[in-house]
Amino acid sequence: MHNESNNIEDYLEMNEVIDYDHKLIADKCRELEKGTEDEISLIKKIYEFVRDDVHHSGDIGEMRVTCEASEVLEFGHGICCAKAHLFAAMLRFFGIPAGFCYQKLCSSEDVNKKVLHGLNAVYLKDLDKWIRLDARGNRPGLDAQFCIDEEKIAWPVNKELGEEDNPVIFKEPNPTVVEVLKKSNDRKELWLQWEPGLRDLFGT
Template structure:
């Protein structure tokens, strides 16, 4: 899938913000630990992906009621949904000077009902050319997302016949609709009731 860079200035995909706070000591320390054994950009991006995918559980899988949305909180509390885990991954990439952004899919049940927006990350590695989408959501039975800059290895492939959509834009910050529901949620059940269904 061809991704569209929303902001023509690549430095926007390296910027620090309230959400992607990769100047936070916890993110910097985590990035430094990963970098020690993974000094080139490709291996670092893969190590950071596996770190977020495998060591920060998806809160729906564990029953965790907390809602995180700031990258440093995701790492500090070790929990988050797809949006939050993608933000944490983007922060770890930016901490090492690797341009990264956020992407989204619209997914649905097998009958096309209950649509929901799913969050992904995108990375632009040196010499790779194009953006590559990654899904650090976390694996479980039936989900086997892998780091890849060639063929995508996401948790889910969209099914257009079910009303599912791959949104092609790479956002430098979380989509406003996504960030609004994360910030407003009092707990994960509240978040589940208010998740956006389209962008």
């Protein structure tokens, strides 16, 4: 992995999608902060909240498409990229640098079709290292965990099947992905328009 920007401050910025000044996010962050002993325990608590308490839209059959961090929190669900927006926003609220990572994976329905998956990278100040965390949400067959020494994401890539990790830790959500999320009226429409994000990030 390598950073899109060498300026750590770029991984703390707020914008229309990463809207951590929203009252819903601020209130939830302060609630989760209670009882945490240090920054790493706070990151773990936020990660597990987004992973477990905010649903993946597909897992619950929810057709609404969410995008902005506050919207994901308000409705309690989002697809992987949307949940990554919320996770980053909640970390940045506390001044914890967080970036965005993307994978090209085989579709669960057709191994020859590729889909885009979004997750996060988080900077651990005490250890001076970035780690990837996947807050997509676990289900049978998926077991993403908060782990510092060994990466435990939902889908390690299978290069033999043409899967890829984009090696960049982006400072902002991919603009094509954001555009597709915002213009899709429902999740069915979203999947039909997902190809531009793949092309933008992987050239295919």
